[in-house]
Amino acid sequence: MEIKQAEQNQNRIFLEETFYVLSKKNCVFRVRLTKEGLCLIKESENTVKESLIPIRDIIGCRCLRSKKQTNSCACQNLPRSNSLQVVEDTSGDLDDTDVSAYLYIYAYIFPGNKGSARKRERTIITLRFRSFDKYEENHKEAQRWRTVIKKLTKGDEVSITNIHDFSLSHKHKETRKLLVLCNPKSGPGKGKHIFQQKVVPVLQEAEIPYDLHITKHANFAREFVRTSNLFQWTGIVLVGGDGIMFEVINGIFERCDWSEVIRSIPIGIVPGGSGNGLARSIAHYCNEPYIGTPTLPSALAAVRTNHTTMDLVRIETTSQIMFSFLSVGWGLLSDIDIESERLRILGGQRFTVWSLARLIGLRTYNGKLWYIPAGAPVSPPKSNLNNTSMSSNLDLPTEVHLETDAGRPRVDSWYSANSKKSAYFSATGSSYQSTADSGEHRPNADEKPRMFGPASQLPCLTAPLPASWKCISGGFIMVHASYQSHLGEDCLFAPEATLNDGRIWLLIVRGGATRSQLLHFLLGLSTGAHASSQTEGDMIELIPVTAFRIEPDMSEKGYMTVDGEHVEYGPIQAEIFPELGRVMIP
Numbered sequence: 001m002e003i004k005q006a007e008q009n010q011n012r013i014f015l016e017e018t019f020y021v022l023s024k025k026n027c028v029f030r031v032r033l034t035k036e037g038l039c040l041i042k043e044s045e046n047t048v049k050e051s052l053i054p055i056r057d058i059i060g061c062r063c064l065r066s067k068k069q070t071n072s073c074a075c076q077n078l079p080r081s082n083s084l085q086v087v088e089d090t091s092g093d094l095d096d097t098d099v100s101a102y103l104y105i106y107a108y109i110f111p112g113n114k115g116s117a118r119k120r121e122r123t124i125i126t127l128r129f130r131s132f133d134k135y136e137e138n139h140k141e142a143q144r145w146r147t148v149i150k151k152l153t154k155g156d157e158v159s160i161t162n163i164h165d166f167s168l169s170h171k172h173k174e175t176r177k178l179l180v181l182c183n184p185k186s187g188p189g190k191g192k193h194i195f196q197q198k199v200v201p202v203l204q205e206a207e208i209p210y211d212l213h214i215t216k217h218a219n220f221a222r223e224f225v226r227t228s229n230l231f232q233w234t235g236i237v238l239v240g241g242d243g244i245m246f247e248v249i250n251g252i253f254e255r256c257d258w259s260e261v262i263r264s265i266p267i268g269i270v271p272g273g274s275g276n277g278l279a280r281s282i283a284h285y286c287n288e289p290y291i292g293t294p295t296l297p298s299a300l301a302a303v304r305t306n307h308t309t310m311d312l313v314r315i316e317t318t319s320q321i322m323f324s325f326l327s328v329g330w331g332l333l334s335d336i337d338i339e340s341e342r343l344r345i346l347g348g349q350r351f352t353v354w355s356l357a358r359l360i361g362l363r364t365y366n367g368k369l370w371y372i373p374a375g376a377p378v379s380p381p382k383s384n385l386n387n388t389s390m391s392s393n394l395d396l397p398t399e400v401h402l403e404t405d406a407g408r409p410r411v412d413s414w415y416s417a418n419s420k421k422s423a424y425f426s427a428t429g430s431s432y433q434s435t436a437d438s439g440e441h442r443p444n445a446d447e448k449p450r451m452f453g454p455a456s457q458l459p460c461l462t463a464p465l466p467a468s469w470k471c472i473s474g475g476f477i478m479v480h481a482s483y484q485s486h487l488g489e490d491c492l493f494a495p496e497a498t499l500n501d502g503r504i505w506l507l508i509v510r511g512g513a514t515r516s517q518l519l520h521f522l523l524g525l526s527t528g529a530h531a532s533s534q535t536e537g538d539m540i541e542l543i544p545v546t547a548f549r550i551e552p553d554m555s556e557k558g559y560m561t562v563d564g565e566h567v568e569y570g571p572i573q574a575e576i577f578p579e580l581g582r583v584m585i586p
Helices: 002-011 135-153 191-206 220-227 242-252 258-264 277-285 295-303 332-346 349-360 515-524
Strands: 013-020 027-034 037-044 047-054 058-066 101-109 121-129 178-182 210-214 235-240 267-271 307-317 321-324 327-331 365-373 399-403 470-482 486-488 504-510 540-552 560-562 565-567 572-584
Touching (some): 027 135, 047 101, 058 135, 121 135, 191 235, 220 242, 242 258, 277 295, 327 540, 332 349, 470 540
Parallel strands (some): 178 235
């Protein structure tokens, strides 16, 4: 009975209207809005074709009106379609001869093209309301549709009993506001361009306000997060590489209210660095297409209300405590990461180039590795509609225009991502966008940050470990631990890892491995093949653990990294805290 009731609620029609396509004779669309999505039923010459745009694929909608045209004939009922433009109804440059109200619906859908690569495409559905003789009445109807769509995309409950009572007094008011921190120096140095060209258009379509701050120096983001009132924002979006995420995570744990912040303010990451391991892992976790459009999953995550938990790892060295979201490294991969900094201009290709150099000049490090094996296999995270990726077989062009009455279909769209006036901030004149003030953030120079966060459950780094810990000693080419599936865009380090599986995936390469084995291992990182045939005692082994300690031979020199950041060379200990963090997901 409950299942049947849920299905009825899912298919309940909130709004329905018939629209006409004047460019085609005898062609009409019946458009229905349900909790499941926007249903387009095309009826043409005894054929009926139905397409569904899922609600989760719709990111926003706007009510617009015709702009006044120059050199138009006064006797024309409508301006020519190829010159029709639309503006906000608050604009003073309106075409009073057109009483129509236009509802633009922005969606990113999976087209139903069989055989092609799975990829989202931007689609605009334009509904033209002109059933009434007055613009105010048409606008009221368009606004009713917009309000219901906005509520559905946010996951709010909609009661069918009062939908038709919605008026302009029920106009949707956005309660979200994002903090955007952009690192213009990350990776190849295209952070500003990525934000302006790839993220701002999506924020505009979803009408999400934001404050933008450009990082000025190393640890700017860390200091900003530590000292600012973060509760004025509902989410934090980072544009850059894994380094800016490391700064923000640790800036949060330097706050005495860290627990409330990390629980209530999700973090999103837009890939703009060289590695982009977390952004790639999030897309992999959500089964969201990444290659070809790497910034789109992150932009969609920023405007949706979806977020999930993420494991964090507490790291202890002889001089500091920090929190990590991605990896800890010692040996080969850390050498490649740090030494390839001189090739940063190459972006992600720097790692490939330096891998060859380090393979030729192979190094072995002596020391001890202690670890606690993970227990029984952890069940995958419970799925729900907010966390799962849905697709539909749609056969729609990238722009669909429908009308409620006779008229000429418009061919352009409201979209100006390339406007030079918008710089890398908001669209000029936009009432729903905001920018940061021009003053530089200046933390107190006398502040000495203290690291907070959950207390360790392990012996301190200088104390001996219990006999229950396993120990490997001798020579190592590398020891690398990751808690995400990907270390970089093309590095599938731990194929079985998820964002919140409670495991650290510990990769051990012993000193006896040959260059041929290492070459095969490095080539397999792009597909995850290196992890498919590991057995105990192999030169290369991938082990799920919950904690580990590395004690390198201090008579040797080398590199150690945490989330790709260079840390002091010496003993290091890590333990996982399941589901401690919270990240935005598409």
